[in-house]
Amino acid sequence: MANDVWVYIEHKDGAITPMSFELLGIGKTLADGLGSSVCGFVVGEKADDIAKEAFAYGASKVYAVEGAEFKGFRPDAYSKAAHFLLDKYKPGVALFRATSQGTDVAAASAALLGFGLCTDTIGLVVDGGKMKMTRAAFGGNYTVSVVNEKAATQIATVRPKAFAMPEKDASKSGEVVKEAFSVAEADLNTKVLEFIQSATAVNLVEADIIVTGGRGVGNEEGFTLIKELADMLGGAVGASRAAVDSGWIPYEHQVGQTGKTVKPKIYIACGVSGAIQHLAGMRTSDCIVAINKDPDAPIFKAATFGIVGDYKQVVPKLIEKFKGKLGK
Amino acid sequence: MKIAVCLKQVPDTEAEIKWDIPSGTLKRDGMDSITNPFDEFALEEALLTRENYDGEIVAISMGPEKAADVLRNALALTVNAVQQVSDPVFAGSDTYATAYTLAEAIKKIGDVDVVFAGKQSTDGNTGVVSAELAAILGWSQLTYVSKVRQIDAAGKKIVVERAIEGGNEVVEAKLPAVVSVIKGINEPRLPNLMGIRKAAKVEIPKWSAGDLGVDAGKVGAAGSCTKVVEIAVPPPRGAGEILKGEIEDIANTLTDKLIDLKVIK
Numbered sequence: 001m002a003n004d005v006w007v008y009i010e011h012k013d014g015a016i017t018p019m020s021f022e023l024l025g026i027g028k029t030l031a032d033g034l035g036s037s038v039c040g041f042v043v044g045e046k047a048d049d050i051a052k053e054a055f056a057y058g059a060s061k062v063y064a065v066e067g068a069e070f071k072g073f074r075p076d077a078y079s080k081a082a083h084f085l086l087d088k089y090k091p092g093v094a095l096f097r098a099t100s101q102g103t104d105v106a107a108a109s110a111a112l113l114g115f116g117l118c119t120d121t122i123g124l125v126v127d128g129g130k131m132k133m134t135r136a137a138f139g140g141n142y143t144v145s146v147v148n149e150k151a152a153t154q155i156a157t158v159r160p161k162a163f164a165m166p167e168k169d170a171s172k173s174g175e176v177v178k179e180a181f182s183v184a185e186a187d188l189n190t191k192v193l194e195f196i197q198s199a200t201a202v203n204l205v206e207a208d209i210i211v212t213g214g215r216g217v218g219n220e221e222g223f224t225l226i227k228e229l230a231d232m233l234g235g236a237v238g239a240s241r242a243a244v245d246s247g248w249i250p251y252e253h254q255v256g257q258t259g260k261t262v263k264p265k266i267y268i269a270c271g272v273s274g275a276i277q278h279l280a281g282m283r284t285s286d287c288i289v290a291i292n293k294d295p296d297a298p299i300f301k302a303a304t305f306g307i308v309g310d311y312k313q314v315v316p317k318l319i320e321k322f323k324g325k326l327g328k
Numbered sequence: 329m330k331i332a333v334c335l336k337q338v339p340d341t342e343a344e345i346k347w348d349i350p351s352g353t354l355k356r357d358g359m360d361s362i363t364n365p366f367d368e369f370a371l372e373e374a375l376l377t378r379e380n381y382d383g384e385i386v387a388i389s390m391g392p393e394k395a396a397d398v399l400r401n402a403l404a405l406t407v408n409a410v411q412q413v414s415d416p417v418f419a420g421s422d423t424y425a426t427a428y429t430l431a432e433a434i435k436k437i438g439d440v441d442v443v444f445a446g447k448q449s450t451d452g453n454t455g456v457v458s459a460e461l462a463a464i465l466g467w468s469q470l471t472y473v474s475k476v477r478q479i480d481a482a483g484k485k486i487v488v489e490r491a492i493e494g495g496n497e498v499v500e501a502k503l504p505a506v507v508s509v510i511k512g513i514n515e516p517r518l519p520n521l522m523g524i525r526k527a528a529k530v531e532i533p534k535w536s537a538g539d540l541g542v543d544a545g546k547v548g549a550a551g552s553c554t555k556v557v558e559i560a561v562p563p564p565r566g567a568g569e570i571l572k573g574e575i576e577d578i579a580n581t582l583t584d585k586l587i588d589l590k591v592i593k
Binding site: 075076079099101104106107108110111115116117118120132134136137138140141142144147148149157189191192195198203209233234252257259265266283287288289290300301303304305307308309317318320321322326 | 339365422423424425427452453454455456459460461464467468469470471472487489490492493494495496499500501502505510511512546552553556557558561562565566568569570571576578579580582583585586587591592593
């Protein structure tokens with residue numbers, strides 16, 4: 001149906017995680033508002049297993065393009081296939097996660113369709129039969145709401161964790177619509193040679209818990225304590241720009257305007273002053289804990305819980321308490 | 329090798345932002361402006377590429393008249409040529425309209441092997457223009473690039489590393505390519521005084537919508553698909569709770585509160 005809400009199901013070489021299906025939740029809400037259905041769409045070598053999972057998370061239908069050339073992610077191959085599906089069925093809405101893959105495919109397939117899109121969306125509502133998309137701009141100091149007035153399909157990339165995960169019900173099933181579409185190898189521009197797994201495997205964007213160190217951590221060694229707390233909680237280590245620019249920790253850990261935008265359930269900021277550029281990257285976190293020696297640090301204005309004190313004393317105490325209470 | 333680099337002028341990240349609410353565009357007059365911080369890495373990568381492989385660099389900037397400043401800065405850093413793309417009809421262009429216009433400019437420059445761009449701008453924060461540009465041109469789309477390993481202009485090949493979730497992906501791609509780079513790929517250099525003086529005297533060439541032959545119905549606020557309907561200041565986070573007392577008690581209270589959230593496993 002022309003008004004259907006489509007959700008791009010992201011996978012890596014066929015491997016999926018529950019997060020691949022995250023947007024089926026908000027997709028269903030939007031479809032209810034539009035009086036239509038939520039559907040998944042998949043590009044990959046094989047789609048059946050992915051589709052089965054998508055039905056369990058609420059998709060009523062899954063559209064798929066399969067082929068050997070779609071085994072690993074390549075932006076041009078996937079975008080051409082996504083463009084083919086979107087152009088043929090012209091759904092009312094297409095949602096992608098704002099990950100590296102989701103953004104690559106959304107941007108390129110929208111461009112092939114000649115449409116603009118809304119990126120890193122944090123608010124989606126149906127207003128007068130049209131979807132209104134809200135995103136942060138200027139480092140989160142403003143929110144901007146946009147509608148897509150001309151395009152057949154309103155395309156948005158959505159900030160991971162901005163919306164609740166849908167419930168899973170393994171008894172649900174649906175129809176898989178497979179489309180014959182292929183791209184000749186000679187027409188493809190890119191080839192993945194290898195994937196180098198990061199030693200620390202930072203995936204800040206997907207993390208539920210992030211423990212961040214800022215300038216107040218003082219030096220590279222200070223991050224050992226930050227990491228200890230993060231490991232204890234099963235979380236990831238973040239860093240402010242000041243800490244990264246001081247060379248204490250690699251850039252892949254940076255949270256903020258020139259780093260990553262994150263929305264974990266718990267964000268613990270240690271020795272982070274809370275410059276607007278940092279707040280831009282984490283202010284939508286569910287629960288923010290600030291630990292800073294300076295009672296006037298701006299981070300306290302954004303914090304759910306604040307502790308005025310030296311992280312070197314507070315963090316070991318927290319580790320000790322967690323150890324006892326979590327039985328670790 | 330012919331290298332193009334896309335530069336955007338953005339408000340200083342410390343500046344106070346003023347909006348023209350009805351049109352949803354930014355009031356750029358009288359606001360301190362800088363080169364988009366991510367684009368400085370793109371410019372540096374262009375300079376390094378020229379040093380390593382020879383070639384010439386053309387810096388392009390789409391924006392209002394005043395954005396010529398970022399091109400002067402690029403000239404001071406010794407790019408070979410600059411090209412401003414500016415026309416009142418471009419005001420309010422969305423990402424597609426911007427990418428479409430830049431694609432026309434790159435085609436007009438001609439024979440470009442590689443385009444460097446920053447990962448995203450610090451004002452619009454969309455981070456999709458380079459990918460759209462690659463798709464429109466039909467060129468290799470290389471995003472989140474953390475390292476350029478090799479460029480072989482004669483063999484029409486480029487090898488890069490892309491910093492994506494969980495690690496680095498090594499990708500070989502055909503030229504021409506659009507490469508958007510992340511912070512940390514290099515250390516941008518600063519212009520010297522002589523370069524700045526020389527650049528101050530150069531007249532900045534400008535292409536209008538007419539010069540590029542762009543379809544006026546596809547650019548600007550009128551031609552863009554996406555339309556800003558509302559600009560707001562996000563609601564402040566509710567007043568937090570400062571935990572007071574002995575460190576032992578504070579740690580006890582906080583860990584209880586966090587465990588109660590049922591997030592920690």
